[in-house]
Amino acid sequence: MQPSPASDRHPSVHDHSVPTRGRPPASGREIRDQPTGGPPSRRTITRVPGRRPEPRRGRPAECEPQVLGVVDGTETADYVAHTATLRGVVRQRLVTRALVEHLPPPPARLLDIGGGNGVQALEFARRGYEVTVCEPDPGMLVEARRALADAPEVVRRRVALVEGDGREAARLVGIGWDATFCHGVIMFVPEPAPLLEVLVEVTRPGGIISVVGKNGPALALRAGLQGRWQDTTAQLGEPTPAASTGSATSTGAAGQPAVIPPGGDDPANVSAILTAAGTRPLARYGIRIFTDHLGDTPPGPDLDAVVDAEWAAGTRDPYRGIARLIHHVHCRLR
Template sequence: MQPSSASNLSTPVLEHSVPPSRPSASDGEARVLAVVDGPGAADYTDTADYVAHTATLRGIVRQRLVTRALVEHLPPAPARLLDIGGGNGVQALEFARRGYHVTVCEPDPHMLAAARRGLANAPESVRRRVELVEGDGRDAVHLVGTGWDATFCHGVIMFVPEPAPLLNVLVELTRPGGIVSVVGKNGPALALRAGLQGRWQDTTALLGDPWPAVTARAATGAGAAGAAGPDRQPAMRVPPGDDPANVAGILTAAGTRSLAWYGIRTFTDHLGDVPPGPDVDAVVDAEWVAGAQDPYRGIARLVHHIHRRIG
């Protein structure tokens, strides 16, 4: 990455670059930024799509709910925050405005370029509180050091084959008593979006189809009783990074305790790229109340884990 954009700012954004430890879009290999839950169901597939997504109602709901939850648990500004996989810097910019010092560690140079463009329009006092680092979050201990007051990892764990190494690094990066914030997909509830969008084949695949079990039991003379119970096998296994219980368990085993967890996008996830309307504040308020209580948070699209490092 060429840090040439600093010359476009009256106050440069602190920035440095290291060779990424995994391929990025600049290596000539397509980088998929979203897991598809059925044909055509990806939220975004490249940097431009992701930036556009952040301006939709769904994107705004996500970012504002994450911020709203964090302000209840973060130490006061000017604490030092580290955003692993911070993308185009939307969350970093929000907390820099609130007086925090934020470092974004992001492997994709295109995302960092988008972050620089966003920072270019920010006041000088905000730009001075943001640092951009190019690199893989799993290497962050060597890139940015440890002892952070809070470490964020939002919308990243669903894109790694096994979340434990990254989650363990998050805890290592955070000082004892500091906050670890992780947002991931709610795997057990992924069928909800497909159903509300009328994608019935995808819905059945995500839920798991009980009919093969019925057929097998009938063929053996066992009957259909209980076919949707223990014998039912889901057609799609929830990846480890999409299993909220697994994510919470890994964080706890690494030396944290859970402070709270929230659901994100219970009512709005199926709305596609609908832009925000004049009622966006009311939408966010409704989503906030739902995401903080059962049963609504349990069927939300995303789960926000907030833990404290205890050792």
């Protein structure tokens, strides 16, 4: 999913362009786009002609998944619009650029948990990968189907859409995936560990786990660069002038951050949970160091140069440490 300018999206109201009469509750069935781009049908996954479908290990009987309460972005329309902004495009380009260095070659099987409107899934389907999106928001799945309708048929056949909670992924889509993505979700769940542990569970040994989350210790940077000084001070955890006469302050002890970020916003915590679940960290990248404060600015003719600069900075410190987002890439050990 792509972060919106507000960086908060609550599940949207069901899009009534999708027929609901007779439709069973969200159960994890594959939702396929019709070749004409019409209403979705529910049927067995169709793969590229001449290729045998990979077995779906561990597939259960249908269940009733609990939908995640919040995911990255605001309303569906805002979220989709954000994917076309400079910030949205930079994020996707950087994530793709990192992953191509770590993924097995196509046609490996990829699972995108919380894959939103399918931007990342489509990118890797175009590259020859078989991608399944597990997304709890029906409105986002409507947008994903619209995007698929514009893709060539051979690309559409490589993408499956599943409605359901990512924490139920093992029951919904099985295990043994070559790589599992979870981009822009963990910072909006109350406790990141259950979701992160599922990512490891559904990935095969030797497979790749890719997680993108907020960089909590550096969240004040955007507000500061935008001149929102009260927000900046609040996010830094500094006492206001009115409170500075008191004996207590909100600053931490020596060497400690003034504000302790939530578990899903703390890159060190995210990495520790993944490692404890049986992974080895391969790389960590910073995303949006120079462009995060630019709001809804559209991409310009210098987009390639912007992405190159962001990439160079995001692969090294001290720049990586002030990025808005951190991209973790881990490998499952066992």
